[in-house]
Amino acid sequence: MDVLANLPSHLTRHRMLGPKATAAFLGVTTSQLSRMRSEGIIPQPIHFSPRRYGWKVGILLDWVDSETIRHRHGADQFTVDMVASANETRSWFSGHPSDIQILLNDSDVAVAVWQDWREPNGVGLMPIKGEDLLNAENRALKYTIAAFPCGSAEHAEALMGRWAK
Structure with missing residues (x-):
């Protein structure tokens, strides 16, 4: 049973995604994600250690919403x-x-x-x-x-x- 799949929506927003999952979520390659990160295009990740980092799902959703509003509307x-x-x-x-x-x-x-x-x-x-x-x-x-x-x-x-x- 996948407990994470059944999380309430307010907890799902706090779930963390690593670089590969974030790239897949945004529909880009990991190389594109790295470039977007270094150019400040996407929100900065949360660092767990010098080499491990990730993004909260809620922050990514909010960023996608704001980009949609800006570009489509x-x-x-x-x-x-x-x-x-x-x-x-x-x-x-x-x-x-x-x-x-x-x-x-x-x-x-x-x-x-x-x-x-x-x-x-x-x-x-x-x-x-x-x-x-x-x-x-x-x-x-x-x-x-x-x-x-x-x-x-x-x-x-x-x-x-x-x-x-």
């Missing part, structure tokens, strides 16, 4: 960055109110992110905090952004109604 860099940030938040986020409050307090801007196939690039974005900093004139300013993964626009609106000041 023509999303701008901000949208791609928000999707990547929301995916990163999802990897540790419990949804507990204290996590939300900490993330909001530690950021100047907060954006809700969800899949929305009605949008041209398949991503819905809603500012929750610091909308004025997202204006084109302020893009040159330095500020911290937190991206919250949401299930829908309604979820984002509820988040904004509960936490926005």
